[in-house]
Amino acid sequence: MARTADHSDLLSICWADRGMHRHWLLNEGQRLLDHYAKARVPSGFATLGHDGNMVDDTAKSLITARMVHCYALATLMGVPGAATRCDHGIDALLDGPLRDQVNGGWFSDASATLDNPSRKNAYLHAFVALAGASATIADRPRGTELMEAAITIIDQHFWLEDEQSMLPSFAADWSDPEAYRGANCNMHTTEACLALADATGETRWLDRALSLAKRFGHNIPKTYDGRLPEHFDSGWNLLPDYDVNEPSDDLRPWGLTPGHFAEWAGLLLKVESACTARDYEVPDWLLPDAITLFDSATDRGWAPDGKPGMVYTIGWEDEISIANRPYWVQAEMANTALMLSRRTGDPRFEHYYRLAWDYIASTLIDLEHGGWRHEVDADGNLSTVVYPTREDLYHDFQATVTPLIPLSASVAGGLRTQLLATTT
Structure with missing residues (x-):
């Protein structure tokens, strides 16, 4: 007599391993790709509003770069039209007024x-x-040209070898270096370094990613009880009152950002994957610190007011600062929960993966206007306190792709690995 699976057996089968869930992710990713194609302008990609229409046709460098990244991923996935959009963004970044x-x-x-x-x-x-x-x-034909141009600028100006981190900003002529050190730009530099390691094969990029991960994913959270402060002076002294009058700033808000705890946790897992793939010695703190950071994010940031969703920011006593729920916070929670679930097999991470996607599907996905609502209040109503427009699909599209690939150093590298595995 065949054994009938009980309820607990069904719950143990991860969503990301179920055909219907993967089909749903592919459909949602395609919907996002189609929606944001509307942001294309002659000199790159511009800004869409909450009604799905363009609100400002001035090309933005950040939006254009993120679009190139996402349409490059879609190209690897075999999405028709993605390569054309990717190449348009590359040309804009290399030849147009953005540069x-x-x-x-x-x-x-x-x-x-x-x-x-x-x-x-x-x-x-x-x-x-x-x-x-x-x-x-x-x-892509000019992909290496763009990559090498960016590497040149980073090496010449931004990367501080003695500090193993990025200097946040300069005047346009590279004078007036900013007397500030921050986690946010270094977080995305870590992501970029892992992708550069996959693209170039050069170990220096993994070395940089390791250094950044150790500072921001290990040393700082260890000092602050699993929290990750983001604002420091040029001597790496904490600035607890930085932007105290700008708590809703979109890049450097006052206080602590639980979504970044989760995002850094995911980066630690990616660094671990990169080290394993390249036969590096894997630091023994990477996995436990990833778990600690994710637990800190969910314990402090998920529903602290009794309502679903992860809040934007909290204060130094873990009090809510900005209760609104940005889209990227939920996406990064889903990404890291998925990676931790696969890395550890612990069902509590699968629980958070489902929790995040249920919230995204019920509250953020905008089937009327397209895309995701970038920010809602605690009751799930559209808000524009932090994000007055919808700029691009970077966080949301990556969230639809991450469950489809093996745990890897970069999303593009994971797609390439998966593609090569299916053709051999």
């Missing part, structure tokens, strides 16, 4: 000029490097 053809690097948007320049910031340039690396892995 400073005199001083090098990239302006914030196409409206900047030498007479009215924007500062050059590490956060943006990390994404240009990520775009170049992903496009190189996807074998």
Whole structure:
């Protein structure tokens, strides 16, 4: 007599291993790719509003770089039209007004000029490097050109070898270096370094990712009880009151950002995967610290007011600062929960993976206007306190791809590995 699976057996089968869930993720990813194609303008990609229409047709460097990265991933997945959109963004970053053809690097948007320049910031340039690396892995014609251009700028200006971190910003002519050190630009630099390691095969990028992971994923959280403060002066002294009057800033808010705890936890797992793949000695703190950071994110950030969703920021006593629920926070929670579930087999991480996607599906996905609502309040109503527009599909699209690939150093590298495995 055949054994009938009981309820607990069914719950033990991860969503990411179920055909219908994977089909759902592919469909949602395609919907996002189609929606954000509307943001294409001659000089790159611009900004969409909450109604799904363009609100500002000025090309933005950050949006364009993220679009190149995502459409490079879609190219690896075999999505028709993705390569054309990827190449359009690459051309815009290399040849158009987004690039400073005199001083090098990239302006914030196409409206900047030498007479009215924007500062050059590490956060943006990390994404240009990520775009170049992903496009190189996807074998786009000018992907390596973009990647090498970004590497040159990072090596010449942003990377501080003695500190093993990024200097956050300069004036347009590379004068006036900012007397600040922050976690956010270094978080995305870690992601970029892992992709550059996959694209180039050069171990220096993994060395940099390891150094960044040790500082921000191990040393700092160990000092602050599993919390990850983000703002420091140039001597790495904590700035607890940084942006105290700007608690809703979209890149450097006051206080602590639980979503970044989760995002760094995921990066530690990616660094571990990269070390294993390259026969590096794997630091014994990577996995336990990833678990600690994720637990800190969910314990402090998920539903602290009794309502579902992870809040944007908390204060130094773990009190809620900004209760609104941004889209990227939930996406990164889902990504890291999935990776921890696969890495450990612990069902509690599968629980959080499902919790995050249930919240995303019920509250954030906008079937009327397209895309995801970028921010909602505690009751699930659209809010614009932190994110007044919908800029790109970077976080949400990656969340639809991560469960489809093996745990890997970079998303593009994981897609390449999976593709090669199916053709051998």
